[in-house]
Amino acid sequence: MGAIHVAGLTKSYGAVDAVDGMEFTVERGELYGFLGPNGAGKTTTIRVLTGQIEPDSGEVNVLETDPTTEPIETRRRVGILPEQESPPSFLTPREYLEFVGEVRNLEAERVAERTDRWAERLGFESKLDTLHTDLSRGQQQKVMIAQAFLHEPDVVFIDEPLANLDPLVQEQVKQFLVSYAAGDNAVFVSTHNIDVAEEICTRVGIVADGQLVTERSVADDGADESLLEVFLDRVEGEDARDTPTLEQLDT
Numbered sequence: 001m002g003a004i005h006v007a008g009l010t011k012s013y014g015a016v017d018a019v020d021g022m023e024f025t026v027e028r029g030e031l032y033g034f035l036g037p038n039g040a041g042k043t044t045t046i047r048v049l050t051g052q053i054e055p056d057s058g059e060v061n062v063l064e065t066d067p068t069t070e071p072i073e074t075r076r077r078v079g080i081l082p083e084q085e086s087p088p089s090f091l092t093p094r095e096y097l098e099f100v101g102e103v104r105n106l107e108a109e110r111v112a113e114r115t116d117r118w119a120e121r122l123g124f125e126s127k128l129d130t131l132h133t134d135l136s137r138g139q140q141q142k143v144m145i146a147q148a149f150l151h152e153p154d155v156v157f158i159d160e161p162l163a164n165l166d167p168l169v170q171e172q173v174k175q176f177l178v179s180y181a182a183g184d185n186a187v188f189v190s191t192h193n194i195d196v197a198e199e200i201c202t203r204v205g206i207v208a209d210g211q212l213v214t215e216r217s218v219a220d221d222g223a224d225e226s227l228l229e230v231f232l233d234r235v236e237g238e239d240a241r242d243t244p245t246l247e248q249l250d251t
């Protein structure tokens with residue numbers, strides 16, 4: 001079945017077919033990249049997989065739970081870092097992580113240990129007791145990463161994990177994601193960043209018009225086409241690749 005399994009998934013908003021026959025399976029140990037242009041249906045798929053919205057049809061399974069019929073059980077087992085979400089402005093990182101720890105049924109001592117570890121790992125120790133409203137976007141993103149992993153879930157869904165982070169922290173987060181997935185967990189990363197997907201993912205699914213159009217895995221590293229070329233081929237069609245560059249137009 002896989003840690004995450006999706007078959008024949010559809011979801012429309014009125015006349016918009018946001019997800020239209022999505023199919024894929026992610027196994028434990030994989031860092032899976034979900035790559036696609038704006039409006040391809042990535043966020044909608046993640047929202048179905050985390051029990052936030054109901055699909056119109058199709059099968060979904062996450063860690064042996066059905067997010068459409070047991071959304072609370074699914075959310076209990078997974079970590080989620082939604083797109084452009086900020087921690088509550090009126091709490092400090094320490095308070096927020098204590099709150100998340102309670103929701104996740106973790107012992108207070110364990111939460112305190114993990115909070116310190118995450119603050120040290122991502123460098124927000126000096127901000128642990130500062131209200132989020134006084135933190136930068138990048139510092140808030142670090143807290144959001146910490147909350148997603150606080151209960152050490154077997155599956156984590158992350159939308160644009162590196163948004164707003166400086167290059168040094170991006171490197172640390174990338175290494176962490178790679179090692180976390182390698183520890184028999186499934187990490188599902190939705191991104192527009194082809195370079196990052198190519199660098200860290202064990203497998204990449206390319207999404208367009210609500211469907212998975214192709215997949216590439218690290219095993220295809222020696223392939224003739226780069227991930228960017230595959231992306232342009234499948235998402236934009238040959239026309240996009242034939243579009244002349246500025247240099248060509250100059251000559």
Ligand SMILES: Nc1ncnc2c1ncn2[C@@H]1O[C@H](COP(=O)(O)OP(=O)(O)OP(=O)(O)O)[C@@H](O)[C@H]1O
Nearest residue numbers: 013016017018036037038039040041042043044045
């Ligand atoms: N709540 C909603 N109501 C109406 N239409 C929606 C809603 N959410 C998404 N859509 C539409 O569904 C389509 C897929 O959106 P979705 O957010 O899943 O794409 P995405 O791949 O995550 O895009 P992005 O990369 O820009 O975040 C888009 O056409 C979008 O406008």
